[in-house]
Amino acid sequence: MAGRGITVLNVAEKPSVAKSVSNILSRNQGLRVRDGRSRYNRIFEFNYTIRGQPCNMLFTSVIGHLMELEFDDRYRKWHSCDPADLFQAPVHKSVPEDKKDIKRTLEEEARRCQWLVLWLDCDREGENIAFEVVDVCTAANPRLTIKRARFSALIDREIHQAVQNLVEPNKWFADAVDARQEIDLRIGASFTRFQTMLMKDAFVIDTVTDGRNIVLSYGPCQFPTLGFVVERYWEIQAHEPENFWSINCSHRSEEGVATFNWGRGHLFDYTYAVIIYEMCIEEPTATVTNVRQQEKLKYPPHPLSTIELEKRASRYFRMSSEHTMKVAEELYQGGFISYPRTETDNFSSRTDLHAIVQEQQGHPEWGTYAQRLLDPGAGLWRNPRGGGHDDKAHPPIHPTKFSAGESGWSQDHRRLYELVVRHFLACVSKPAVGAETTVEIDIAGELFSSCGRVILEKNYLDVYPYESWGGSMIPPYTIDQQFIPTTLTLDPGVTRPPPLLSEADLLSCMDKEGIGTDATMHDHIKKLLDRFYATKDASMRFTPTNLGEALVMGYDDMGYKLWKPYLRAVMERDMKSVSEGTKSKAEVLDTSLQQMKACFLDARLNKVKLLEAMAIFFERSNRVGSEEQNATGEVVRRCGLCQESDMVLKKNRDGNFMVGCLGYPQCRSVVWLPGSVSEAVVTTNTCNNCTPGPVYLIQFKFRQLEIPPNYDVNHLGCIGGCDEILTQLTEICGTGSRMPARARGPTAPTSNTNQPARARGPTASTSNANHTNPRQAVCLHCQETGHSSNECPSQTRRSRNAQYPGMNQQSGESSVSCSSCGAPCVLRTANTANNRGRKFYSCQSQECNFFVWEDNLNNGSGGRSFTRSNSSTPTPSRGRNGGRGPRGRGRNGSNSSNGTFVTATGDPVSGRRCYTCGDPSHFANVCPNRGL
DNA sequence: GCAAGGTC
Incomplete structure (x- = not known):
């Protein structure tokens, strides 16, 4: 390194940025590379002049966050403290073992530098990492001058501008992340320990976890993700099919067939539908009232963001988001596609889009299309439309290197690379053009219409086979033309529940509600599977397991919406306030941790709700040393x-x-x-x-x-x-x-x-x-x-001998009378999953809702009232259906229309079937075909 | 054994 000038340590968030910025700044002149302590983070050296000051530039990188937040040792073991203490237990940041080599590199290089320039990504997380780097470097060399480079793209002009206009790092941004980290850690650890220790030994739940030590984790992102899955499941369970009727009309002529849809769609009132239908039958002559011709455009998709990539790979190839990101990362590492973790769906005006297309001209499948795009005479090119998202750190995902397929690629590598290329080519293409014809007719005063479409120009659809734009021809009609329909029928139909959430649906929900980031959403989805909270079927749709449903149900019954995205939304608002300086980190931490601790303590007081919900699905365990007893x-x-x-x-x-x-x-x-x-x-x-x-x-x-x-x-x-x-x-x-x-x-x-x-x-x-x-x-x-x-x-x-205060036991089991109302009680046998065969006394009065277990009557441990429904079992009514599903019904609620599933005598209530397998003998919650 | 956020 040259002896004159100052020595500057530059640090980027990842090795690829260190390399790119070094290339740009050095203009590939005199660029030297050497290894650091970490095998991934090399050190680039070159000379550069910052505002007239000659500099020896050293450029290295970290790998994301350098530090982790953790509890002090005293609180690390699960049994070391009450989980409630974790809301105020001391925490500290430290460099984990696998990052120590990066730390050593920074320390060693910092000692011989005068300046530290931070080139971390320009978002909140990047700013926080910047301060982690500052902490490590200034500990080794307190005399360092700290500077921040602000850049939004790895483009020459922007990078040179950034280094010539160095600024101060933004503490507010870093503070916002500190607050988020601390809140996440405290909430996650406290609730996870609490619910795991409460339930893992209290119920038989480990038989289906591959022998793995079960952890019932709670996290502010994973739980709302589970909430989406459960909510949809409840919606399906609550769905009651409704019959409807519609009038359909078709007309066959020499030119072809037209199918007309009823303007009313469908009616649920059979009598009304029949009356209208009879009117149509009596005067069936159709008169054409309107013929409309319109040009329609189908636009190509926006440039590709991470979430769109995951959603499309799931829809088109049935790849999980987690697998998609793994394959995308490998393509990125190989230099074939750009950085795969980006929110941006908008190309910068400085991006050379033509150059990217040019690279693809030689491909056997889409090369010809790329050539047409570049041919001004073809008129196929159109500058891409942005979707309005820009993280200011990375461009949309696009191909960065031509490949006709590499030998080491799997089918998924090929498919994903192809998707990225075709998507990019589609983005810079004109929309498809179609001609749509709508014909409206009148039959006895009722409106019907038919629509046909002819595709005039396929344009982007030529290179994007994943999307179709179905065209259907209809014969020509003229206004006032009359005809007698070929068929005119009154057809029955039935409403259907929405489908289970697909992976693409789930990603959309998370994106909409701000759960996770583009780089972490797939992790949260995978966590649901890893924790046995949900399963994914062959069509990539998610069903909650009994475990997942019970947890959500338990918190829901407490009245806490911890499984909703609200908590995360509040945290996001707080983080924004901290990053804008309108609230301090301490203020946000104080308030939200205080609230969350109160919520935690209340949840613990109401833990019976969780236990009750679990008891619906799981057998109680007799295991000795239940951690519930030991630790909660x-x-x-x-x-x-x-x-x-x-x-x-x-x-x-x-x-x-x-x-x-x-x-x-x-x-x-x-x-x-x-x-x-x-x-x-x-x-x-x-x-x-x-x-x-x-x-x-x-x-x-x-x-x-x-x-x-x-x-x-x-x-x-x-x-x-x-x-x-x-x-x-x-x-x-x-x-x-x-x-x-x-x-x-x-x-x-x-x-x-x-x-x-x-x-x-x-x-x-x-x-x-x-x-x-x-x-x-x-x-x-x-x-x-x-x-x-x-x-x-x-x-x-x-x-021991005391009479149960609520019941007057007389001689013999059959002569018990209710002390609450005096009416006689009968001895019955329970037939619910958890109490099958257990005997109980039930008051016969319709006005009285008293019952007591026979075994409790003898040991004095009490009875409890229950809400009597039409076909009540002694299962205490537990409001399981309240507010769930679109009509406020759960799948086994005591609502009279849904009914309790079996009567106390074991007779199935007519008309209800298991949603999962259709068997009328049970509900889905106890279906043998269902997972955990 | 706990979170979520970076990234190889």
């Missing part, structure tokens, strides 16, 4: 034993409350709570006495019949050891621990509560419910000594 509780305090994890409130397998360490099974610290607790919720109040704090107070509700009369059923309690009432109730009622009392740790909150249970031997001298406990010398019930309150003879185990 609310935090009560930091574990004093392991001092690493939080202690959370949760239930054990038998439904008894406890406060256990999230570090289980490594840490077995546990506080068992009284067995009489029916409800427990961690509040935001903290204890003023117990240390180390904070120890959050728990709002308890006790079962009245299981506690002595002088205790209140509601109690705001502390498990830190200071709460006498809780201690007493624990002693009176016992706990839900399965361990024998002698081997257990303290069953009541004491100052020793953070001792591991397994470390407790039979001699542990704590406030355990043992005879040795001096505090039990006086029975709390009868005030006598000699026995504990647990064993007080005056207290039968009322909880």
